Amino acid sequence: MAAALVDLGVTDYAAAYALQLGLVEKRRSGQALGDVFLVTEHPSTFTLGRRGGRENLMVAEEFLREKNIPLVHIERGGDITFHGRGQLVIYPILHLREAGLSVTDYVHCLEEVMIRLAATCGVEAARDARNHGVWAGNKKLGSVGIAIRHGIAFHGLALNVNLDLEPFSWVNPCGLAGVSMTTLSHECGREVTVNELTRELIGHLSRIFGREFFYKDHADVIVQ
Structure with a gap:
């Protein structure tokens, strides 16, 4: 069955989270015809996942309130992480x-998506058997955290x-003390944009998940 790819643009975290929960319920009840x-x-x-503790907020x-940065507790796996523009x-x-x-x-597939997107920029990313996500050398490039209902x-x-x-320096990212984060732009030595990678997504998703995407x-997936 084909799956839908929906570009939300820049979305407030709480709104995106509510949309996910609504789509999960529609999928469960049979109101949604396929995966999104x-x-x-x-x-x-x-965001602070199920394994997260305040001890990893440094x-x-x-300080976060003064910066107008929310801290959201959620049920995904993993610990604390940061989301921002350019991710x-x-x-x-x-x-x-x-x-x-x-x-x-499934986690392997999500990591593979990031590995292949990095490769389009000439960056060699790899898994770490001890920690989910993908790495460029000893620096973390991307994270995975899922929940299942x-x-x-x-x-x-x-x-x-x-x-x-x-902002990653204000936490132990994913609960890992001493871990350095990196970006595709830093690793490949040029400015890479989210829009640039989004254009590459549909082909990689089709090959990794073995299905067609459209x-x-x-507006068609807003949950009433």
């Missing part, structure tokens, strides 16, 4: 059993393209 992959960027936001919450975020609303994927296979996966991946990395207008 949401593509977006977020304004500056920290600044006071008052490509993909949220697949995907029925794993119908897709024939185990959780491990009724067999339907949501949340997804975040690939650092050309965002400001300073573009769908974001």
Whole structure:
């Protein structure tokens, strides 16, 4: 079955999260005909997953409030991470059993999406057997964090393209002390944009997930 690719543009984190939950429920109840992959960027936001602890936030919450950066608690796997403009975020609303994927296979697919997108920029990215996500050398380039309800996966991946990395210094990213983050722009020595990578997405997704993708207008997936 074909899947829809929806480019939301820049979306407030809370709005994108609510949309995911609504689409999961529609998929569960049979109101949605297929899987949907949401593509977006977020304004500056920290999210704290199920394994997250405040000990990995290295600044006071008052500091974040002064910066007008929300800290959102969510049910995805993983610890604390940062989202901001210049980061490509993909949220697949995907029925794993119908897709024939185990959780491990699915995480592998998300990592493969980032590895192939990096390769289009001439950057060699790789997995780390100890930690989910993708790495350029010893620096983390992209993260994976998922949640599953009724067999339907949501949340997804975040690939650092050309965002400001300073906020990562305020946390232990993904709960990993001493980890350095990087971006595609830094690694390839030129300015890479999220729009540039989005144009490459549909081909990579089709090959990795073994299905056709089609573009769908974001207005068609707004959950009433």
